[in-house]
Amino acid sequence: xxxxxxxxxxxxIDMTAMSDVTVLLLTFFMLTSTFLQKEPVTVITPPSVSEExxxxxxxxxxxxxxxxxxxxxxxxxxxxxxxxxxxxxxxxKNMVAEYKKTHPSANLAFTNKELETFSKLNxxxxxxxxxxxxxxxxxxxxxxxxxxxxxxPINMNEDPNNPNEFQMWIRAAYNSMNPELQEAMVxxxxxxxxxxxxxxxxxxxxxxxxxxxxxxxxxRRNKIWQLKVKVVRKSSIPVSTSLLWLT
Amino acid sequence: xxxxLITFFMLCTTMIKSQTLQIALPTNEKVEKEQQNKVKQSExxxxxxxxxxxxxxxxxxxxxxxxxxDGMPETSNLANGESNMxxxxxxxxxxxxxxxxxxxxxxRNKEVVLKIADLKKEWKDMKxxxxxxxxxxxYQAKAKAIRNDSTLKRPVVIIKATPNASYAHVVSVxxxxxxxxxxxxxxxxxxxxxxxMMIMVQAKNLKK
Numbered sequence: 001x002x003x004x005x006x007x008x009x010x011x012x013i014d015m016t017a018m019s020d021v022t023v024l025l026l027t028f029f030m031l032t033s034t035f036l037q038k039e040p041v042t043v044i045t046p047p048s049v050s051e052e053x054x055x056x057x058x059x060x061x062x063x064x065x066x067x068x069x070x071x072x073x074x075x076x077x078x079x080x081x082x083x084x085x086x087x088x089x090x091x092x093k094n095m096v097a098e099y100k101k102t103h104p105s106a107n108l109a110f111t112n113k114e115l116e117t118f119s120k121l122n123x124x125x126x127x128x129x130x131x132x133x134x135x136x137x138x139x140x141x142x143x144x145x146x147x148x149x150x151x152x153p154i155n156m157n158e159d160p161n162n163p164n165e166f167q168m169w170i171r172a173a174y175n176s177m178n179p180e181l182q183e184a185m186v187x188x189x190x191x192x193x194x195x196x197x198x199x200x201x202x203x204x205x206x207x208x209x210x211x212x213x214x215x216x217x218x219x220r221r222n223k224i225w226q227l228k229v230k231v232v233r234k235s236s237i238p239v240s241t242s243l244l245w246l247t
Numbered sequence: 248x249x250x251x252l253i254t255f256f257m258l259c260t261t262m263i264k265s266q267t268l269q270i271a272l273p274t275n276e277k278v279e280k281e282q283q284n285k286v287k288q289s290e291x292x293x294x295x296x297x298x299x300x301x302x303x304x305x306x307x308x309x310x311x312x313x314x315x316x317d318g319m320p321e322t323s324n325l326a327n328g329e330s331n332m333x334x335x336x337x338x339x340x341x342x343x344x345x346x347x348x349x350x351x352x353x354x355r356n357k358e359v360v361l362k363i364a365d366l367k368k369e370w371k372d373m374k375x376x377x378x379x380x381x382x383x384x385x386y387q388a389k390a391k392a393i394r395n396d397s398t399l400k401r402p403v404v405i406i407k408a409t410p411n412a413s414y415a416h417v418v419s420v421x422x423x424x425x426x427x428x429x430x431x432x433x434x435x436x437x438x439x440x441x442x443x444m445m446i447m448v449q450a451k452n453l454k455k
Contacts, residue, residue: 019249022249022250022253023249025249025253026249026252026253026256029253029256029257029260030256033256033260034260046308046414046415046418046419048418048419048421048422049422049425049426064414066305067304195414196414197308197413197414197415197418198301198305198306198307198308198413198414198415199305199306199413199414200298200300200304200305200306200410200411200412200413200414201296201298201306201408201409201410201411201412201413201414201416201417202410202411204414204417205408205410205436208434
């Protein structure tokens with residue numbers, strides 16, 4: 001009887017195709033994505049049918065936490081003409097000048113190092129008198145202090161001659177050395193309000209009222225369309241069928 | 248190695264871009280009576296959004312009530328619970344429920360909505376141009392002209408919200424403006440007459 005010959009199988013697999021694919025995937029991710037920005041509060045913005053995108057340059061975002069804390073984020077232009085870092089450093093200098101108008105005796109001065117630290121931060125929101133102390137903290141302690149801190153002081157104030165700190169920041173941003181941001185604010189695409197969907201209207205109203213007082217009446221309401229939400233909304237609002245009852 | 252890098256990028260980056268909605272608010276300055284934009288009574292619709300606060304002081308986006316009235320508030324017989332304010336369920340944002348306010352707004356904006364529907368049909372059949380992009384842009388321009396056509400009967404919607412309403416409520420009512428092609432709307436502050444009417448309407452509905 002002849003023996004059945006069992007073929008010895010090759011145990012090695014050709015990996016070339018797989019590594020090709022992974023390199024492609026990697027390039028895809030590197031090119032298409034942007035890094036997540038650190039934000040002091042997690043905000044789930046409400047879904048909407050609007051398809052307008054948030055501008056990614058020359059924007060002052062007002063981040064409103066559900067509890068009513070207010071933080072600010074500032075971005076400069078996309079190209080290198082007005083970098084975010086320059087805009088932010090100017091903003092802080094302007095803010096000091098604004099604050100001294102109503103508090104002439106305040107002892108506010110920032111060193112170049114502190115200005116540099118400030119210019120690298122994406123979001124901020126501490127009372128200006130605590131700013132110096134906050135900037136000199138270690139990075140992770142600083143993030144925690146921002147999260148647990150009170151945010152930018154804000155109250156109902158309709159007197160533009162006696163602005164609160166939030167209004168001073170808005171004015172400082174408007175007067176910053178960046179003509180592009182100024183123009184965007186005038187045209188109504190420079191300010192975005194980003195609030196959590198559970199935020200009570202009383203909180204949002206304070207922010208809007210402050211902007212109305214500063215005559216920054218045109219602004220964007222910011223929200224994120226999560227992919228999931230988009231699908232749900234699309235199937236739940238069939239605009240064409242909802243028109244049927246009329247015809 | 249490659250896999251590690253891919254995982255890193257997937258965790259640390261985002262591809263979602265936020266979307267926005269532009270609104271304009273009236274100024275806080277005192278405006279002289281003569282300079283105020285007067286709205287025809289027959290065109291005005293006031294919508295008031297009310298929400299419900301949860302125990303932790305946040306507003307629940309799934310619980311909400313809408314109140315609306317046409318023209319001026321009618322308060323001559325308010326003590327007996329009679330006014331022209333009506334109460335409806337919010338309906339929006341609850342996963343597919345039909346927003347009740349849409350019917351009301353479409354009824355008020357009938358002329359524009361019908362014209363836009365006709366226009367949409369032509370756009371679907373590519374009547375403006377065989378080129379998709381040109382077709383789109385002509386449609387957009389024509390739709391805008393219809394929305395702003397002053398010969399048509401168009402409502403002016405005044406949106407008010409109580410402090411308990413959530414941000415999500417306000418955004419979904421603003422969405423309704425877009426869906427129903429309403430070109431004139433404004434956010435305003437709630438006043439005493441509105442809240443008095445709301446209390447009376449709610450009390451009356453509870454009795455039923």
